[in-house]
Amino acid sequence: xxxxxxxxxxxxxxxxxxxxxxxxxxxxxxxxxxxxxxxxxxxxxxxxxxxxxxxxxxxxxxxxxxxxxxxxxxxxxxxxxxxxxxxxxxxxxxxxxxxxxxxxxxxxxxxxxxxxxxxxxxxxxxxxxxxxxxxxxxxxxxxxxxxxxxxxxxxxxxxxxxxxxxxxxxxxxxxxxxxxxxxxxxxxxxxxxxxxxxxxxxxxxxxxxxxxxxxxxxxxxxxxxxxxxxxxxxxxxxxxxxxxxxxxxxxxxxxxxxxxxxxxxxxxxxxxxxxxxxxxxxxxxxxxxxxxxxxxxxxxxxxxxxxxxxxxxx
Amino acid sequence: xxxxxxxxxxxxxxxxxxxxxxxxxxxxxxxxxxxxxxxxxxxxxxxxxxxxxxxxxxxxxxxxxxxxxxxxxxxxxxxxxxxxxxxxxxxxxxxxxxxxxxxxxxxxx
Numbered sequence: 001x002x003x004x005x006x007x008x009x010x011x012x013x014x015x016x017x018x019x020x021x022x023x024x025x026x027x028x029x030x031x032x033x034x035x036x037x038x039x040x041x042x043x044x045x046x047x048x049x050x051x052x053x054x055x056x057x058x059x060x061x062x063x064x065x066x067x068x069x070x071x072x073x074x075x076x077x078x079x080x081x082x083x084x085x086x087x088x089x090x091x092x093x094x095x096x097x098x099x100x101x102x103x104x105x106x107x108x109x110x111x112x113x114x115x116x117x118x119x120x121x122x123x124x125x126x127x128x129x130x131x132x133x134x135x136x137x138x139x140x141x142x143x144x145x146x147x148x149x150x151x152x153x154x155x156x157x158x159x160x161x162x163x164x165x166x167x168x169x170x171x172x173x174x175x176x177x178x179x180x181x182x183x184x185x186x187x188x189x190x191x192x193x194x195x196x197x198x199x200x201x202x203x204x205x206x207x208x209x210x211x212x213x214x215x216x217x218x219x220x221x222x223x224x225x226x227x228x229x230x231x232x233x234x235x236x237x238x239x240x241x242x243x244x245x246x247x248x249x250x251x252x253x254x255x256x257x258x259x260x261x262x263x264x265x266x267x268x269x270x271x272x273x274x275x276x277x278x279x280x281x282x283x284x285x286x287x288x289x290x291x292x293x294x295x296x297x298x299x300x301x302x303x304x305x306x307x308x309x310x311x312x313x314x
Numbered sequence: 315x316x317x318x319x320x321x322x323x324x325x326x327x328x329x330x331x332x333x334x335x336x337x338x339x340x341x342x343x344x345x346x347x348x349x350x351x352x353x354x355x356x357x358x359x360x361x362x363x364x365x366x367x368x369x370x371x372x373x374x375x376x377x378x379x380x381x382x383x384x385x386x387x388x389x390x391x392x393x394x395x396x397x398x399x400x401x402x403x404x405x406x407x408x409x410x411x412x413x414x415x416x417x418x419x420x421x422x423x
Binding site: 014015018059060061062157158159185187193195196211212213214215244246263264265266267268269291294298305307308309310311312313314 | 362380382416421422
């Protein structure tokens with residue numbers, strides 16, 4: 001029983017053609033479905049389920065919802081009970097509410113983001129298959145991302161009014177969804193304020209992260225690459241396609257990830273990153289970053305924050 | 315105006331600070347500023363989504379180069395000359411007023 005991994009993110013985009021071009025040509029995803037409402041569904045070559053990204057035409061940017069896949073159909077009923085016992089209302093959306101997808105347990109996080117859990121999504125296979133597979137397919141475009149790996153949600157944090165949606169989300173994820181806390185940033189007198197957290201269900205350092213800010217939003221969705229050189233190549237792909245790079249290749253102290261950040265054509269931030277970081281285990285001690293080392297935690301080389309990175313999100 | 319094959323370049327002036335830089339006729343104003351390493355207008359996603367580069371055109375004419383987020387520029391504001399500098403290319407010399415600003419960031423930094 002339990003949550004396995006991030007399953008998909010649904011993003012609002014202002015120019016659907018430009019968005020599809022970006023996620024296909026720059027990230028290297030493939031369109032697997034389009035629905036009557038104009039939503040476009042895409043997957044990465046190393047993913048086996050039908051889609052991991054939905055692009056929705058809108059007049060603004062941002063995230064509609066994030067969904068995680070659970071292991072068994074019956075987990076949805078158990079999570080429904082557990083989440084409602086925690087004090088959060090849920091709605092069970094019937095099978096087919098989203099194409100090729102089973103029923104979905106829908107609820108709103110303390111931070112106001114919409115989240116969903118599901119157990120079934122149509123299996124379509126990876127691009128290399130399961131029998132004597134090559135390590136990568138020949139028709140990869142752009143950066144050739146392997147899979148949607150995690151997302152970072154901005155959550156309202158206002159110590160003066162006592163609002164801390166980072167801490168509330170973290171408590172909910174740990175108690176109701178059985179995520180493990182990998183790393184945290186603590187600020188304020190005595191480090192009393194939990195201002196950012198990185199949480200895992202898989203064996204990697206994070207499947208979702210929460211960072212405190214003035215309002216709720218999407219900071220980024222992130223895709224996995226094999227190596228540091230692939231991150232450099234992703235940067236080359238962005239230059240060729242005139243993509244706005246937010247942060248040039250560097251390393252995070254937090255999670256140890258090797259990374260490049262950039263924006264999709266509607267201003268939703270993307271990351272491609274490489275490196276396992278470390279093996280996340282249930283008994284691994286929590287890593288804590290203190291306020292005065294925040295810059296080093298985020299950008300390990302420079303140790304300095306980047307204004308657009310910390311202030312701009314959709 | 316562009317008849318001899320040499321594209322005109324327009325002067326962009328930021329009101330109050332007096333910051334001034336050149337911009338090509340098909341180039342978003344913010345992109346020109348960033349390309350030249352200049353300052354004056356807050357720069358975020360450069361793709362119409364984040365709203366930090368919100369400006370009001372005080373003098374001159376602009377063309378939209380793509381959609382702007384309605385979360386940050388309403389139709390009414392657009393009619394009053396507001397837009398995002400990342401989505402506006404000049405059709406003349408431009409004077410603009412900066413309305414957007416960087417919000418507080420991570421943990422209120």
